[in-house]
Amino acid sequence: xxxxxxxxxxxxxxxxxxxxxxxxxxxxxxxxxxxxxxxxxxxxxxxxxxxxxxxxxxxxxxxxxxxxxxxxxxxxxxxxxxxxxxxxxxxxxxxxxxxxxxxxxxxxxxxxxxxxxxxxxxxxxxxxxxxxxxxxxxxxxxxxxxxxxxxxxxxxxxxxxxxxxxxxxxxxxxxxxxxxxxxxxxxxxxxxxxxxxxxxxxxxxxxxxxxxxxxxxxxxxxxxxxxxxxxxxxxxxxxxxxxxxxxxxxxxxxxxxxxxxxxxxxxxxxxxxxxxxxxxxxxxxxxxxxxxxxxxxxxxxxxxxxxxxxxxxxxxxxxxxxxxxxxxxxxxxxxxxxxxxxxxxxxxxxxxxxxxxxxxxxxxxxxxxxxxxxxxxxxxxxxxxxxxxxxxxxxxxxxxxxxxxxxxxxxxxxxxxxxxxxxxxxxxxxxxxxxxxxxxxxxxxxxxxxxxxxxxxxxxxxxxxxxxxxxxxxx
Amino acid sequence: xxxxxxxxxxxxxxxxxxxxxxxxxxxxxxxxxxxxxxxxxxxxxxxxxxxxxxxxxxxxxxxxxxxxxxxxxxxxxxxxxxxxxxxxxxxxxxxxxxxxxxxxxxxxxxxxxxxxxxxxxxxxxxxxxxxxxxxxxxxxxxxxxxxxxxxxxxxxxxxxxxxxxxxxxxxxxxxxxxxxxxxxxxxxxxxxxxxxxxxxxxxxxxxxxxxxxxxxxxxxxxxxxxxxxxxxxxxxxxxxxxxxxxxxxxxxxxxxxxxxxxxxxxxxxxxxxxxxxxxxxxxxxxxxxxxxxxxxx
Numbered sequence: 001x002x003x004x005x006x007x008x009x010x011x012x013x014x015x016x017x018x019x020x021x022x023x024x025x026x027x028x029x030x031x032x033x034x035x036x037x038x039x040x041x042x043x044x045x046x047x048x049x050x051x052x053x054x055x056x057x058x059x060x061x062x063x064x065x066x067x068x069x070x071x072x073x074x075x076x077x078x079x080x081x082x083x084x085x086x087x088x089x090x091x092x093x094x095x096x097x098x099x100x101x102x103x104x105x106x107x108x109x110x111x112x113x114x115x116x117x118x119x120x121x122x123x124x125x126x127x128x129x130x131x132x133x134x135x136x137x138x139x140x141x142x143x144x145x146x147x148x149x150x151x152x153x154x155x156x157x158x159x160x161x162x163x164x165x166x167x168x169x170x171x172x173x174x175x176x177x178x179x180x181x182x183x184x185x186x187x188x189x190x191x192x193x194x195x196x197x198x199x200x201x202x203x204x205x206x207x208x209x210x211x212x213x214x215x216x217x218x219x220x221x222x223x224x225x226x227x228x229x230x231x232x233x234x235x236x237x238x239x240x241x242x243x244x245x246x247x248x249x250x251x252x253x254x255x256x257x258x259x260x261x262x263x264x265x266x267x268x269x270x271x272x273x274x275x276x277x278x279x280x281x282x283x284x285x286x287x288x289x290x291x292x293x294x295x296x297x298x299x300x301x302x303x304x305x306x307x308x309x310x311x312x313x314x315x316x317x318x319x320x321x322x323x324x325x326x327x328x329x330x331x332x333x334x335x336x337x338x339x340x341x342x343x344x345x346x347x348x349x350x351x352x353x354x355x356x357x358x359x360x361x362x363x364x365x366x367x368x369x370x371x372x373x374x375x376x377x378x379x380x381x382x383x384x385x386x387x388x389x390x391x392x393x394x395x396x397x398x399x400x401x402x403x404x405x406x407x408x409x410x411x412x413x414x415x416x417x418x419x420x421x422x423x424x425x426x427x428x429x430x431x432x433x434x435x436x437x438x439x440x441x442x443x444x445x446x447x448x449x450x451x452x453x454x455x456x457x458x459x460x461x462x463x464x465x466x467x468x469x470x471x472x473x474x475x
Numbered sequence: 476x477x478x479x480x481x482x483x484x485x486x487x488x489x490x491x492x493x494x495x496x497x498x499x500x501x502x503x504x505x506x507x508x509x510x511x512x513x514x515x516x517x518x519x520x521x522x523x524x525x526x527x528x529x530x531x532x533x534x535x536x537x538x539x540x541x542x543x544x545x546x547x548x549x550x551x552x553x554x555x556x557x558x559x560x561x562x563x564x565x566x567x568x569x570x571x572x573x574x575x576x577x578x579x580x581x582x583x584x585x586x587x588x589x590x591x592x593x594x595x596x597x598x599x600x601x602x603x604x605x606x607x608x609x610x611x612x613x614x615x616x617x618x619x620x621x622x623x624x625x626x627x628x629x630x631x632x633x634x635x636x637x638x639x640x641x642x643x644x645x646x647x648x649x650x651x652x653x654x655x656x657x658x659x660x661x662x663x664x665x666x667x668x669x670x671x672x673x674x675x676x677x678x679x680x681x682x683x684x685x686x687x688x689x690x691x692x693x694x695x696x697x698x699x700x701x702x703x704x705x706x707x708x709x710x711x712x713x714x715x716x717x718x719x720x721x722x723x724x725x726x727x728x729x730x731x732x733x734x735x736x737x738x739x740x741x742x743x744x745x746x747x748x749x750x751x752x753x754x755x756x757x758x759x760x761x762x763x764x765x766x767x768x769x770x771x772x
Contacts, residue, residue: 052718115765118758161759168604170605197603198602209752216752313593317610361610474575474576
């Protein structure tokens with residue numbers, strides 16, 4: 001559920017696994033003389049003898065080995081009864097309620113079916129139980145959802161690799177909030193998804209990788225660019241618009257995105273340059289003509305030039321991303337019916353952005369990371385009518401701090417995330433605990449608290465306290 | 476620290492069949508352990524392995540040690556090769572096969588022998604969608620020993636070299652599991668002791684095979700806190716190998732078994748395999764792994 005926990009968890013497993021507390025001699029098991037360790041070492045040597053069993057897998061079991069299946073049940077909700085003061089004398093009630101109660105089945109398939117060939121796919125099915133917001137949006141009845149995530153075929157030969165199908169392309173070094181991680185569109189449907197790794201959606205692409213001796217090239221063509229979906233009715237992020245928000249109407253129009261990425265690794269450092277022709281993932285919505293019908297979704301194409309680098313110094317890793325965007329919409333977050341914003345500022349501008357930060361392994365158990373994302377439109381006042389202002393003027397962006405502590409040989413990982421905007425208008429604080437019960441079962445708990453002032457888009461969620469739990473079975 | 480799986484083999488591969496008892500009898504404790512270290516480097520070069528780490532709480536029933544719960548199992552595949560001056564630098568790649576929740580996770584490590592060179596590590600998580608560099612520090616960082624893959628084996632238990640940091644002596648010549656062994660004590664010097672969890676260790680080294688059949692680890696109160704037991708000792712490609720190692724933690728009553736399911740040394744490994752490509756390009760990786768398997772079949 002929370003992919004941000006995956007990295008520290010992995011660090012715990014692989015490299016920065018927990019340190020035992022000092023041994024207390026009183027607790028030491030004294031092995032009795034009757035426990036003999038000769039001639040077979042006193043215990044059944046075949047305690048783990050099955051590991052050595054030469055078992056030829058049957059055709060069916062070999063085929064099944066290509067699958068990884070994860071089943072999870074999630075329950076979460078807003079627990080703090082309070083009101084949000086929108087204006088003097090106007091308070092918006094926020095009652096405690098269950099938001100998600102859902103069962104998810106995730107299936108991943110990976111099969112290198114012939115030398116140099118790979119077929120990989122993943123998909124999910126969800127069942128929304130009583131009290132889930134999708135259940136309510138479905139007229140108080142159980143709802144289901146099915147989705148194919150990735151599905152691609154890959155052929156690798158010599159120094160080349162070609163991948164065709166639904167997939168993701170990730171650029172940038174800063175984990176969580178890179179200004180370069182914008183190739184794929186994303187969906188933050190509710191507060192159970194707060195990390196880009198979980199929100200990123202696959203698109204139909206052809207990707208060509210060239211692995212040179214000194215550096216690598218990776219190029220893509222997106223054959224069917226998609227856009228961030230509008231909020232799902234009933235979700236915490238859904239607010240009834242005056243006009244229905246629809247997807248972009250292609251009307252037979254063929255859209256393409258393409259880009260290339262060059263990367264070189266040095267001892268202690270990686271650098272990359274990149275360039276792409278893209279469509280902004282976020283559609284711009286305008287009121288329908290004559291005020292009748294659905295909102296009009298407008299797309300915008302732009303050019304991205306980027307540079308990223310990292311530098312490892314001992315246990316410190318520095319990350320840096322730089323993005324220059326040519327011809328982005330100056331005011332892309334424009335929703336129909338919100339009269340304060342209907343002065344659609346149909347201007348294209350250049351934008352420069354950076355994300356940078358560090359990751360530091362405090363010791364074998366603990367790690368901390370910081371990421372800051374800052375963006376600014378160039379010549380932002382140029383073209384504005386008197387009295388017009390941009391939603392994002394000056395420097396805008398977010399920051400992210402993560403801390404994790406791995407305990408019990410990595411079985412228990414405690415983590416916390418603080419996320420805010422550079423204007424200090426909102427703060428999201430997350431505390432999470434991941435406990436691995438055994439090789440199949442795991443449980444995750446998280447608490448999210450939101451603070452926001454009157455100027456923040458998160459104002460409606462101010463003082464919300466969300467609690468969630470997810471039980472997962474994987475095999 | 477980042478030799479991880481690669482150095483796990485140190486404990487297992489510590490004898491060459493060509494070593495004879497006649498030669499061995501003339502060696503003192505330090506020379507024996509130096510020979511063990513030398514062989515471990517030799518045998519870990521150009522290696523392709525598959526292993527399983529099982530961990531559980533243990534209990535004693537009818538004088539037999541048994542798992543008191545269903546063991547946690549990690550299955551790993553690794554490929555490694557030595558580089559650099561005297562082949563003391565290592566490039567290795569490890570892929571997790573099991574458990575399902577971690578399947579496909581890969582790690583590429585470059586471990587440098589020089590103390591002032593930081594090791595390099597890259598990690599691939601499918602969820603992350605890209606290769607990520609991990610800042611891992613150098614081998615000689617003053618760090619506490621860390622558990623390997625959440626098991627009772629630690630980096631300290633699997634470290635090669637550093638013999639100059641120990642006072643080594645032969646306590647006695649005795650038998651263990653029906654084999655003639657040297658009982659060798661290793662006491663860390665002051666500098667080493669600061670990094671170590673053990674005040675001393677006692678190893679039972681098979682005189683003929685140069686395999687540690689048993690290692691006892693003692694804490695600062697001279698209480699035995701961990702015990703390593705080796706079994707399934709087999710001659711593979713002129714190398715004596717303990718294919719099953721069980722580390723018992725006598726404090727936590729947990730044990731971990733490391734089963735070397737496949738071990739192949741002297742394999743012809745293409746340098747391109749030990750690059751970031753192997754982490755991301757699964758079609759390439761599986762093709763190359765098939766070639767490696769083909770060399771040993």
